[in-house]
Amino acid sequence: MSENKDRKPLLKIEDLHVSFMTYAGRVQAVRGVSLSMEKGEILAVVGESGCGKSVTAQTILQLNPSPPSVIEGGKIELEGRDLIKCSESEMRKVRGREISMIFQDPMTSLNPTARVGNQIMEGILKHQKVSRKQAYDRAVEMLRLVGLSNPEQRMRQYPHEFSGGMRQRAMIAMALVCDPKILIADEPTTALDVTIQSQIVDLMLELREKLKTGILIITHDMGVVADIADRVAVMYAGMIVESGDVQEIFYHPKHPYTWGLLDSIPKPGTGRTDRLVPIDGTPPDLIYPPKGCPFAARCDYCMKICHERMPEITDAAGGHQVRCWLQHEYAPKVENRYTTGEGGEDHAAGSHRA
């Protein structure tokens, strides 16, 4: 950190606050999220539905409709330039060219009445001064790159003629066609069959190697995280509760919520027979967020202080950051398989395919 102070990270989000003004009240969906991402890195933001991860992702490109959404504070810096201060027309130059995005449901993310080819070429023609022919060639090349056979024929087809996996490949081709620095993938595998999921994950890994694109992947699937991510940020109730290298998060998780997440996923191939443990309860209502730690009410290790005050982010060993009172010197020591260092391996080992 100290060796290279002027070097700006590729993407840096600082203390981002986003709220939605709804009929029922002000929903504080994102409450002070900070993230950073280096060139060519794959960062996974993981958390259960409604935790604000998609809102964070969409806020980067300012895709949330406003109203009802309001960016209430913070910075989103792309190579040092604050995107929040950008005008709408400046943002349009960022979208698709510097940062691209793909969405959860490839079935509905493509325009049903436009040819796939035209939808891919649209981005190139928008951002680059090229002829239609060049754009066409580039689109064909991209379709080939994402592993679609007969790309020329695919170009002429409509989305309904594609399967779900093919559509997500086409979406990826569309997103990467202008060679962006960052690809934001919002639950890219959730709507797909399991076998297709792993193909898409492999494709993203492969493309990262080839194109050196940074990928910000939003998911609730710890298995996908283990497969793809370099670094992980765990999000809960609009906040990052823990972040660190993927190895750190799986081998030495520090936050009780992360423990819960790891406990609630199946562990294939380990021979373990313990039952999956769900996390009791539901996340807090973000119209009236608790003043203390948002996870306190569901936490097995909850202390008095947790209900009273929001814990600060603290640095733990290994570039690992945690927002939890258990890190405090006064806190009682917790003994479980994660703190003793024997948890986690099975997840990482179990789901990482060679």
Next chain:
Amino acid sequence: MHANPLSRDQFERTLKSTAALNEIKRPATTYWKDAWRRLKANPVAMVSLVVLALIVVLAILVPVFSPYDYATQDTKSINQAPSAAHWFGTDTLGRDVFVRCWVGARVSLLIALVATLINVIIGVLYGGISGYFGGRVDMLMMRGVEIIYTIPDLLWVIMLMVIMGPGLKTIIIAIAITGWGSMARLVRGQVLQLKQSEYVMASKTLGGGFGRIIFKHLIPNTMGPIIIDLTFSIPSAIFTEASLSYLGLGIPVPLASWGTLANEGAKMLLLFPYQLLFPALLISLTMLGFNLLGDGLRDALDPRLRK
């Protein structure tokens, strides 16, 4: 870091209570209560409701308490402009337009309500049967609706009137048997959707009988759209009646409906425009009321918009 220092006893463990966790904080309300609450919060819909209620009350009361009779002609006072004696003026035969308008309201509303009621009954049965059986039966029955739709309502009504002869009963029957198509389609769609829905499947799996599925799932879920459709078909029935009567194909004299009043008024339009104005205003107000109320009900009853 913090203004006041932390003490060790703040780091005592607390027990979590699972029961409290799974408690839902927002109060539970029934579907209809919730819908009613939201309808009440919609000022446009509430004003429409009040206006419609007022029209119904006036239609009932005015002919009873008015000093004039709707059919009595008075040759001494023809084509008078609105005055204290005749609030809406008088027509070419010296009849009081005010009382005729409210008698007309009775007739128009009666036609609309009865016809719509018959519409609903036919539509629900037809659509329900079509959706319930599905397959070939459904295809044939829906083709039937399509055929009825091919010819505009007004033409069907005219053909039926030719066969049955003009009159109040004919108009009601004609509107009733031509207007049920949209209701049938709606109910059929709902039934088809519900048949495949997971909660009906779940109910079946749990041993819920036919009756339970019909009364616990089908009817409550279809009621909303039916009520909305109803609010829109009442004005369309009023409209059809008014159009027919306006063309001189409606109910026979001296009985008045808003359509016949408008027809008579239109003949005098260039000389005494107010004779058309009042019935036209009443028709428009009623249609407006039903349309706005329908919009409000749709917002209130559509469960997808529930927050």
Next chain:
Amino acid sequence: MTKYVIKRLLIAILTLWIILTATFVLMKSIPGDPFANEKMILPEIRANMEAKYGLDKPLIEQYVIYMNNLLHGDFGVSFKYKNRSVNSIIETGFPVSCALGLSACFIGLVLGVVFGILAAIKRGKWPDYLVIFISILGVSVPAFVFASLFQYFFAAKLKWFPVSGWGTLATMVLPALALGFRMVAYIARMMRTSMLDVLSQDYIKTAKAKGLTQLEIITKHTIRNAIMPIVTVSGSMIASTMVGSFIVENIFNVPGMGKYLVNAVKDSDYTMIMGMTAFYAIIMILMMFLVDIVYMLVDPRVKMD
């Protein structure tokens, strides 16, 4: 694709056959059978009718004759006036109704779609409220009220246009507006809803994420998808307006199909009603068929079934 067209064509022919049979049955079921009643028909017409409809023959044979005539484009003769055939009425009335109806549809569809798009883009701002107001007004106020008001103000008071009649362009303006206004209201409301629906779709977000401007998103990805429901309704709408409007034609005294049909009803001219209904049905079904074809061209997904 050919299979789809043939399938739609067969359905159209079947529907038409059912409707034509239904009109025949309806006319034959008029109480007291006016055709058999000597007093109701003038002798010279009687002969005409017998030749045309084979009234002295059994019912089945009459049906065959009726269908055969229709197949040859012969819609029959008047029951009340001699030397008047349905075809002659269609020849004079249909072009008039068609011109009036098509100009009304043009006004209705163009303005309706434009208003709907504007309202959706400016959602919650004054253009939106204006369009909502117009559409509620248009749906709530009966056509005859509009027509009468137009006639009273623009013709009788301001004298911009003739009160009634037909023949010049000026006579066409008020009826076309009166007829078109309701359509504007209806289409604008529908287009607005449809636009808002499309704008909330995921692929609009995709388009925005590509860096397209709002205008590009609207023109390239929204309108084509949003116009689908309009295409569906416009077929029957155009068909039903071009065959004549009962009310507007009567108010403005336009010599179109609607006026003749209302007169026929008032005269109890049964064969005329039957013939015109048959013509109506043919036009409607033809239009529905065309709409199916247009739909297939606009929406690539339809080809799959």
